[in-house]
Amino acid sequence: MNRTAALNPSPRTLDVESVVHFDRLVSAGARSMHGWHAQSLDLRGYSRQLKALDPQGAIFLGCTFDAGVEESLRSRGALIFPKLLGVPFDPYRGTLYTPGELYQDIPTTEYESTPDAQVYQWSILPGQRQSLDATLAAALHDHAIGDALDEALDEGPFAGSRIVGVMGGHAAQRGSREFADAAQLGRLLAQAGFAVATGGGPGAMEAANLGAYFSGRPDADLQAALATLADVPGFRPSVTAWARQAAAVVERYPQGTPTLGIPTWFYGHEPPNLFATHIAKYFANAIREAILLEVCNGGIVFLPGAAGTVQEIFQDACENYYGAPETITPMVLVGREHWERTFPAWPMLQSLAAGKPMAERIFLVDTVGDALAVLAR
DSSP states (O other), rough: OGGGGGOOOOOOOOOOSSSSHHHHHHTTTOOOTTTTTEEEOOOOHHHHHHHHOOTTTTTEEEOOOOHHHHHHHHHHHHEEEEEOOOOOOOTOSSSSSSSSHHTTTTTTGGGGGGGGHHHHHTTTTGGGOOHHOOOOOOOHHHHHHHHHHHHHHHHHHTTTTTTTEEOOTTTOTTTTTTHHHHHHHHHHHHHOOOEEEEOOTTTHHHHHHHHTTTTOOOOHHHHHHHHTTTTTTTSSOHHHHHHHHHHHHHHHSSOOHHHHHOBBBTTSSSOTTOOOOOEOOSHHHHHHHHHHHOTTTTTTEEEEEEEHHHHHHHHOOOHHSOGGGGGGGOOEEOOOOOOIIIIIHHHHHHHHHHHHHOOOOOOOESSSSHHHHHOOO
């Protein structure tokens, strides 16, 4: 079930995920495509098979056909959503993004020319968020990303994983103690058997994804990567330089441990990091925030942050406050000074939890090592 449509269940359908899958169904003797959903498939060369099948009740989203096939399918009862012109992304995509896809050619191309930046620029064109075509394309895209995320969680690299979220501010600079601590947390979590999910952005989010990515390598490799990244501490003033430094690390240390990032183009001025190997990037930030919290079935660690992190603390607290006891997940705040005095979220969280089952699942600790110890109990 698509996590963006959890309150809108649909009849059982069959997602035809690839041309190979389509071939397999036809070879098995399928005669009807009722309930089939085909998404972004190139079905040129399959005219004979498509004309032999009964398409009543099938849905095709952004597929490509030989001449005349689309009209034939539609006339016989199929519902066909065409490709949308003038949109710099595939609203019907069937997979999560990779850093290489969003940052295509970043070693030789300015960030402003990458697909990630082009999509953000499209999203903020004057009147775009009030345009029917644009809002429809964005909504279709976010639904498709939800489907792809479900597949990654249920059958893909994160299937069966206890996922721990790491939330924290984007302001943590490479080369700082805060960045190194977040990287160590990601590494420790992954080595303890957790999968790591973040908001997919810079700062503490990048660091946590980085640490998880390097969890299968010697600590010396992580330290070398941290030193390399520190030469470009932040994404300001140049996202290009920031991204190229990360791309150089990935090129030197390929095939890291899978780690999840869930960013948003709503905050497009904050680029996604390159150490989340699987990226579920949404247009709608409210959906993205809710899904990020939902996928973290192993709990969430809140590193020092400001408004965004505080929002995530209390959004998660609300879920735990009203949740059944069996659904409550740990909340671990790291940094007593920060959460008791700088932004005193801890006293309010304690007051909110008092007398509730969640009271036993909230923690304030001093270090990332303490956070791991809590979650590993």
